[in-house]
Amino acid sequence: MNNNIFRIDGMTCDGCVSTIKTKLELENDISKANVTLDDSRLELFSDRNYEISELNKILSSVGDYNVSNNSKNEKNIIMSYFSTYKPIFITLGLVLLLTAISFYNTENTMDGFLRFFMGYFFIIFSFLKLQNVKQFAISFSNYDPITKRFFKFGIIYPFLELILGIFFLTATLLLFSNIVTLFILIPQSIGIFKKLKNNQAIDCACLGSSFNVPLSNLTIIENSSMCLMAIYFISVSII
Numbered sequence: 001m002n003n004n005i006f007r008i009d010g011m012t013c014d015g016c017v018s019t020i021k022t023k024l025e026l027e028n029d030i031s032k033a034n035v036t037l038d039d040s041r042l043e044l045f046s047d048r049n050y051e052i053s054e055l056n057k058i059l060s061s062v063g064d065y066n067v068s069n070n071s072k073n074e075k076n077i078i079m080s081y082f083s084t085y086k087p088i089f090i091t092l093g094l095v096l097l098l099t100a101i102s103f104y105n106t107e108n109t110m111d112g113f114l115r116f117f118m119g120y121f122f123i124i125f126s127f128l129k130l131q132n133v134k135q136f137a138i139s140f141s142n143y144d145p146i147t148k149r150f151f152k153f154g155i156i157y158p159f160l161e162l163i164l165g166i167f168f169l170t171a172t173l174l175l176f177s178n179i180v181t182l183f184i185l186i187p188q189s190i191g192i193f194k195k196l197k198n199n200q201a202i203d204c205a206c207l208g209s210s211f212n213v214p215l216s217n218l219t220i221i222e223n224s225s226m227c228l229m230a231i232y233f234i235s236v237s238i239i
Helices: 014-025 052-059 073-084 086-105 110-140 145-149 151-169 174-197 217-238
Strands: 002-009 030-036 041-046 066-069
Touching: 014 030, 014 041, 014 052, 052 066, 073 086, 086 110, 086 217, 110 151, 110 217, 145 151, 145 174, 151 174, 174 217
Parallel strands: none
Antiparallel strands: 002 041, 002 066, 030 041
16 A cells, blocks of 8 residues: 655535545545645545645645655655554554563573563453453454454453453463463454454554554564464474
């Protein structure tokens, strides 16, 4: 999916913002259009790159608007990415902070660091999901194949994460916990990959219903990292 940022002039009110957004999102190749009045900004998520002339032609029927290049396009894309996924980065930062504190005060080994990271990861993300379990399950079912088939799995998932987090932090049933980690994260990652491959713009349920964060490769990276840690611990246990 292509992500491009443009400058758009001619907007005078929120009605203009709504009109432009609606018109652009009617195009088959455009999955999402974010329009902001304050900085005259248009962020476009599309299956292909749109020329400025094409965008101006599309909008010519709804008003006197002018789309132009943003001279700071690359910088804005980076800033927009971090702004969009800020809740995830903050949460991961908290996980790393707690992991570092626990690592410093107890086990000074790599295994200990990874175990603390997995524990805090599951616990903190489970707390966010537990704020509204049913709404989480509904969002989760959009891409998790297990929840899509068995909706009740989405209901118990936050509690399962919480239990796994406790097990990792207390070094309890680690082999079992790592196997379960693979069982829940591998199908989920496959489901996310399929949605992204089909350019489907849906919200990620990883932060529960408190934040609207688009599903992205960032979630796959998170899950893959957790799976690699689980595989490492399983291999160590077997060997």
